[in-house]
Amino acid sequence: MSKVHEYNVAMSCSGCSGAVQRVLGRLPEVEQVEIDMEKQKVYVTSSLSGDDLLTTIKKTGRECSYVGVKQ
Template identity: 45%
Template structure:
């Protein structure tokens, strides 16, 4: 993600999914932090619907 438009697209698609608690976009770090009980694979599939490549980096404790 390189712009606010990309960030908004990812945020909007994630916020439509029930079970997503919080979405934080770090444009500079090119990361998305999602608070959810959903499996990471499901969240990745949701993000990929925006046309953005993504990968799971881990769980923040």
């Protein structure tokens, strides 16, 4: 079952958010990625675990942390 996972991700430009979008977009289990640059938040709709998604976001070199499942 898919859930919406929330992350804090340090992004200063569209290149940063684009990198996050690209690495998550490569995962077939990711249904949707929503990025809020102003709040430095990334919301990922996926059946993967929060930790698996965090590991993927970390591949961009951005500082990030897992907030939890969005209610």
